[in-house]
Amino acid sequence: MAHPYLFRLDERVSRGLSHWDPAHRERHRRFILTQQNDDGGFGGRGLPSENPDEPPEGRESDLYYTAFAVRALSALKAFSADNARRVAQFLNASRQHQATVIDVVSWLYSALMVQAAAGVDLLAHADTDWPVRLAERLESFRSQDGGYAKTREGALGSTYHSFLVALCYELIGQTLPDPGRLVSFIRDRQRDDGGFVEIAPMKRSGTNPTAAAIGVLILHSSIGPNLREDVLAYLRDVRSGEGGFQANTRIPFADSLSTFTGYLTCSDLNAPSVIDIGQLEQFILSLEHPSGGFRAAAWDQSTDVEYTFYALGTLGLLWSDRTTPARA
16 A cells, blocks of 8 residues: 555655754644643633633644644654553544544544554454445545535535545545546636635635645646646735735735645645745744744734644645755
8 A cells, every 4th residue: 555645744744844953843842742631632722711820711622633733743753652642542532423524534543643653553443344434434425526525414525525535545545436526526626716615616716725636636636737837826826925825815814724735735746936935934933932832823822733733844844845856
């Protein structure tokens, strides 16, 4: 089985961050671990408590944020066996709480990383045909338009969730059924501005669905020169004067999520010249909090594990690409 795209991406990020000074890496490792809950999982930033002496409300552990914390720690080469065993406790308790595609992919990815870091096999007692059963479960998210919806009740396929399903099939070593139908779905999400939309009724492309679309096409099709140039033209339109990428052409500021996905797309299309690399690096570093963690954008006042991963991911890709010979 080919090395899954998600793991290849993680390795690129980790390789780039290995060039960062240890003090910076340690600062962010400590921040991420402060976000871990007693049950071993991680939550979002939550809402400020009415009592300033109490922790924020709504920071319950969540599979989505736990996966981002695991990715960030792994990128820093700081996901220790002890960390992994604590996460395993949360994952074990969350086996039956996977209602969405995001839940399924987040649980599976985290479980595989836990096994690699601590040797804890959360699937050890599963039936031997669990990959086949999981594939059947993934197909329950498939919509009539050929894509995959967020939930089983979803009527419209989502570009982003279709990408997640494609990643999941890779992780379990199964073949995605009728990939041509998925590719057609993805190509139908492209708009005249060169980018891609999240769902069919949308008219204005977004940076993140464009990155997801290119991800699916890299996995299951080919990207011809015309498509490549159309996408790069769109990415030029969503470049921000701050140095990063905007979520779409109507959003007047850059954010770390769109910058991560925008730069990743440029990198995967072997077109780093679309953006000023030095300016992009400075934009991301400007979001760094002195005590660790990253904010989402210049206007943001808080940090969390999700946006910390996006920032670390962007820096890791930048620095990895800087030390890797250009692809032909």
